[in-house]
Amino acid sequence: MSDYYEILGVARDASPDQIKKAYRKLARELHPDVAGEESGDRFKDVARAYEVLSNPEKRQQYDLGVDPTAPGGGAGGPMGGGFGFQDIFETFFGGGQAQQGPIPRARRGQDALVRLDIDLAEATFGAKRELQVDTAVVCGTCGGSCCRPGTSPRTCEVCHGRGTVQRVARSFLGQVMTSAPCAACQGFGTVIPEPCAECSGEGRVRSRRTISINVPAGVDTGTRIKLTSQGEVGPAGGPAGDLYVEIRERNHDTFVRRGDDLHCTLQVPMTAAALGTVLELETLDGAQEIDLRPGTQPGQIVTLKNLGVGHLHGAGRGDLNVHIEVQVPTALDEEQEQLLRSLATLRGEERPDPRLSAAHPGVFSRLRDKLSGR
Ligand SMILES: [Zn+2]
Ligand SMILES: [Zn+2]
Numbered sequence: 096m097s098d099y100y101e102i103l104g105v106a107r108d109a110s111p112d113q114i115k116k117a118y119r120k121l122a123r124e125l126h127p128d129v130a131g132e133e134s135g136d137r138f139k140d141v142a143r144a145y146e147v148l149s150n151p152e153k154r155q156q157y158d159l160g161v162d163p164t165a166p167g168g169g170a171g172g173p174m175g176g177g178f179g180f181q182d183i184f185e186t187f188f189g190g191g192q193a194q195q196g197p198i199p200r201a202r203r204g205q206d207a208l209v210r211l212d213i214d215l216a217e218a219t220f221g222a223k224r225e226l227q228v229d230t231a232v233v234c235g236t237c238g239g240s241c242c243r244p245g246t247s248p249r250t251c252e253v254c255h256g257r258g259t260v261q262r263v264a265r266s267f268l269g270q271v272m273t274s275a276p277c278a279a280c281q282g283f284g285t286v287i288p289e290p291c292a293e294c295s296g297e298g299r300v301r302s303r304r305t306i307s308i309n310v311p312a313g314v315d316t317g318t319r320i321k322l323t324s325q326g327e328v329g330p331a332g333g334p335a336g337d338l339y340v341e342i343r344e345r346n347h348d349t350f351v352r353r354g355d356d357l358h359c360t361l362q363v364p365m366t367a368a369a370l371g372t373v374l375e376l377e378t379l380d381g382a383q384e385i386d387l388r389p390g391t392q393p394g395q396i397v398t399l400k401n402l403g404v405g406h407l408h409g410a411g412r413g414d415l416n417v418h419i420e421v422q423v424p425t426a427l428d429e430e431q432e433q434l435l436r437s438l439a440t441l442r443g444e445e446r447p448d449p450r451l452s453a454a455h456p457g458v459f460s461r462l463r464d465k466l467s468g469r
Contacts, residue, residue, distance in 0.1 A: 239299065
């Protein structure tokens with residue numbers, strides 16, 4: 096606790112007149128207009144010391160070891176009226192709110208964010224989904240008026256609906272006018288004599304709502320869909336904020352998505368790759384024929400146009416890229432081995448020349464790894 100007597104430079108038994116004189120002298124010296132901004136802290140201390148020692152009640156408390164300027168201590172409290180150091184300080188430094196007129200009770204509600212998990216087919220074609228949202232809605236009992244049905248808000252008797260109270264104080268500088276939010280109505284200008292029991296006078300209650308949402312084709316993990324005015328309703332029937340739905344796409348067992356293109360791996364036997372064949376592939380669009388040319392190589396990509404994900408902006412779709420993996424037979428029986436040896440002889444491949452080349456990345460890595468650039 097500061098020594099207020101020392102700050103004012105007076106004795107413990109100084110008379111009210113001596114205290115006043117000491118304060119006036121210091122205040123003139125330390126006034127920010129005279130001494131500059133840096134004197135603000137000392138000026139504040141002096142003002143606080145004077146606030147306490149000039150008031151017989153507060154001075155008595157202070158002499159008993161209680162600081163009446165501490166929060167919760169002293170007479171009156173922050174809104175208790177009377178001339179306090181806060182007022183004069185604000186007058187000098189231009190602090191405090193420049194609030195003009197009452198604050199509207201209704202305010203806009205907050206925006207909300209929810210997550211929605213979708214699968215690849217939904218991202219590809221778009222989907223209609225239902226979503227449960229826990230949010231604030233308008234109170235059904237009072238309709239957002241905050242009042243018990245049959246009652247209505249009353250103009251505040253303290254501020255007469257202005258929301259602020261003005262106080263005129265006399266100081267050594269002359270008359271000082273200060274303005275503060277009205278404590279009786281919290282600055283709203285009106286009071287609610289009988290609050291709605293359902294919402295405790297908030298005008299809104301928490302509730303679980305079901306919202307249906309159109310998920311457009313082409314959304315991806317991280318895409319946010321904005322639903323205007325579907326967020327929290329504001330207090331006292333204030334407008335609702337917006338609701339953002341953030342998409343999270345689940346991995347698919349077969350297809351890997353890169354942009355709007357899809358990729359998959361198709362395993363074909365060595366003989367089919369060599370001879371060529373037509374296969375049926377189960378895609379997101381149902382069974383599709385895939386034509387393997389004779390001599391299809393491992394790692395070759397067969398592109399099926401327009402079977403990928405729909406473009407989010409604009410028409411059209413990405414492609415489906417089928418990566419061919421050639422399976423070399425193992426566990427040959429005697430007859431199969433003989434046939435292959437005969438083939439090798441016919442092709443002059445019994446003792447092939449070693450031909451070195453740069454390793455083909457697709458041979459050693461799994462499709463997912465390859466596509467993610469690892
Ligand atoms: Zn209500
Ligand atoms: Zn008021």
